Amino acid sequence: MSWQRVLALMLRIVRQFRRDRRTLALILVVPVLVLSLIGYIYRGSGESTRLAVVEGNSPLARQVIALLEQTSSLHVTVMEREQALQAVGRREVDGVLVLPTLPVQPGTPLKVELILEGSQPSAAGAIISAVSRALPLAIIQTVSPDGQALQIEPRFLHGGPQFDQLDYFAPTFIGFFAFFFVFLLTSVSFLRERLQGSIERLIVSPLDRKEIVLGYMLGFTLFATVQSIVMVIFTVAVLRIHYVGELWLVAFLTFLLTVGAVNLGIFLSAFARTELQVVQFIPIVITPQGLLSGIIWPVDSLPRPLQWLAQALPLTWANEALRAVMIRGEGLDALGLHLAVLVGFAVAMAALAMVTLRREVA
DSSP states (O other): OOHHHHHHHHHHHHHHHHTOHHHHIIIIIHHHHHHHHHHHHHHTOOOOEEEEEEOOSSHHHHHHHHHHHTOTTEEEEEEOHHHHHHHHHTTSSSEEEEOOOSSOOTTOOOOOEEEEOOSOHHHHHHHHHHHHHHHHHHHHHHHOTTOOOOOOOOOOSSSOTTOOHHHHHHHHHHHHHHHHHHHHHHHHHHHHHHHTTHHHHHHTSSOOHHHHHHHHHHHHHHHHHHHHHHHHHHHHHTSOOOOOSOHHHHHHHHHHHHHHHHHHHHHHHTTOSSHHHHHTTHHHHHHHHHHHSSSSSOGGGSOHHHHHHHHTOHHHHHHHHHHHHHTTOOOGGGOHHHHHHHHHHHHHHHHHHHHHHHHHHO
16 A cells, blocks of 8 residues: 555545535534534523512512522512413413412411413423522521521532533534534545546556545545534634633544544445435434434433443544543543544444445446
């Protein structure tokens, strides 16, 4: 095998991509736009959850309201009972909290009523969470004999109070979008090379099949690496994601994942005859990894058969490693198994791509 011929083929791919503005946009612009949209969705919305409180005339009620008002994402309005019920029926508020009037008759249970509008599960969940935090604390503060408030001092083993939802999802978004766009770019581009007859001309040239696959792999990987670096820098510098690990390790893990995606795209493009058929691989290859790799639901919460399937997906290992670095601050020494899986996936896909290329031209 001649590395000089491999590099010459790689440079041919680089020059071809440089003249293709749509491909460059797919590599550099589209991931940034998608990440910007996600960041705006998570952090740019000024809409808060609306809660109406029917105040029972008691120190406990005033204490509950004061604690609820400390929740920045919750807009609290004190109303009369009938007014509050009409407001939740018209969806002017997301919920109504009816606090008891003290003192109550002996033997009468102390009742707190929470009425939720219910059509927005996220709003209902936010109200339940805020009320569940405020009520016990208000009771303790109200009945404390020395008037001292209960002090809760949370200590985070990983992350911290400055971490929000986007900070926890960002590592998986980096991995998923890098994998998705690189796979799409490689499979479509390699198919185009086959349809234009470039692969057949290379087969009859002095290059052997290993050199052809490695040349294309290096050419695609170069742009995939640039895409990964742009995504990591944009996520940290523009979206201002909080992280505690080393950024070079985040970029390295993303690079390994994209190398596997490149080889997977080369391999699967052999089974497509049109670009539409390449797109049809997305529900088979990309969608299961997006659902099972821990982006939406933790892998441990999945049914046992799906957990076994998730462990066979490279994106699962990449997401776990990226979260370990960016949230828990783990280093290279703690990620040996994850690195081995990602490297093994890339090597296996490269081998399959070589075998498929050989079978196709036989």
